[in-house]
Amino acid sequence: MKNTTPITILGEVILPGQSKTIDMEIAKLHNTAKLKIPIIIQRSKIDGPTVLFSAGIHGDEINGxxxxxxxxTKKINKPKRGTIICIPIINMFGFINMSRQFPDGxxxxxxxxxxKKGSLASRFAYHILTEIMPLxxxxxxxxxxGASRFNAPQIRLAPNSPELKELADVFNAPFTLFSKNIAxxxxxxxxxxxxxxxLFEGGKSLDINESIADAGVDGVKRVLAHLEMLDPKHLVKEQASKTIYIEKSGWIRAKCSGLLHDQNTIGSFVKKGxxxxxxxxxFGKFERxxxxxxDGYIINANLSPIVYQGDAIYHISKTLEK
Incomplete structure (x- = not known):
């Protein structure tokens, strides 16, 4: 069905079949230079859903x-129907500073x-939620x-959400974790x-990992194909196995401080012991x-070479949900 409804973001009108990049400017840098957050919108002339792909809400998480x-760049964001909005970097301040936080900490x-009148971070949150998310x-x-901890590619979703679970099945990341929404x-x-x-988690901060990026892109293509929004020229890579749902998991913590020699078990199933x-x-005095x-899957590993007693170093699944 042909779409004739325009949408408006930050005062800019985007018509069906139109592509537009809108620069969100909420505040300037401390040297008065403008700071623009590009919002890339691609619309089809055919009616359909609106999908957002966002990253960089933490400025140092550049794998997303x-x-x-x-x-x-691969034009996957050009929909067969509906609208696709991409925001590659939400927290541009943090991205410039290679920092997780906003300048206000x-x-x-x-x-x-x-x-609307709160802290800098609060104002950004307000504009994203009022200008973009209602669409x-x-x-x-x-x-x-974060903090040198490498996540195996995984989707996180709130428990007891049948529609999200269906979408997670379609995305089909190697792992899917039930994780309560945080206030x-x-x-x-x-x-x-x-x-x-x-919510997709994969890799670690200040790092680009090719296999993690592939898992994210392939998952997006599967979701868009499911929504009948993917251009047929983009091949969908089907996973050989279904996503592994993890209902419960726990952290393994360092029992002493020292140099950490990781045995490369991230993403693997390991037996107890x-x-x-x-x-x-x-100084060569001990090895622990x-x-x-x-038994469980290692879904996160601390890749820091130095750890302190009590540091979280591995995240392991405890029970699996079929």
Missing amino acids: VEIVRQLI RDLNRVFPGS VDYAVDFHAG GSFRNSSQKLNVKML TILAIITDP KIKAPN
Whole structure:
């Protein structure tokens, strides 16, 4: 069915069949230079859903930025029907500074729904939620692990959400975790607007990993094909196996400080007692093995070469949901 309805974002009108990049300018840098956050919109002339792909809500999580960049450069964001909105970098301040936070020290992903007259981060949250999200039906927000922690590619969704679970099945990342919405998060506020949002986690901060980017891009293509929005020229790569749902998981913490020698088990299924890493001191006096406390999948690994007692070093699944 032909679409004749225009949409408006930040005062700019985008007609069906039109493509437009809108620069969101909420504040300038401290040297008065303008700071623009590009919002890339592609619309089909055929009616359909509106899908958002966003990344960089934490400025140092550039693997997600790379995924959204690929969607644009490969023209995957050009829909057969409906509208696709891409925001490769939401937190441009943090991206410039290679920092997770906003300049005001706040985590943007904890201040939603924001305030028109609040802190800098709060104002950004407010404009995203009021200008963009009311138009959106589906969304995927891309993240990476922080503080040297490398996430195996995974989708996170709130429990007891049948529609999101169906979408996660379609995305078919290697892992899918049930994770409650956090107060103040982008995902939590989007859900209240009835936006069906998946959160993708993969890789670590300040890093671009090719296999993680491939998992993200392939998942997006499967979702768009499911929504009948993917241009037929884009081949959909089907996964050989279905996503592994993880209902419960826990952190393994370092029992001593020292140098961490990782045994490269990220993404693997390990048996109880498997050696995941060895912690040593710099002077050759001790070596302490870190063993898996139970059978499970290693879905996150701390790749920092130096750890302190109590540091979270591995995230392992405890029970699986079929």
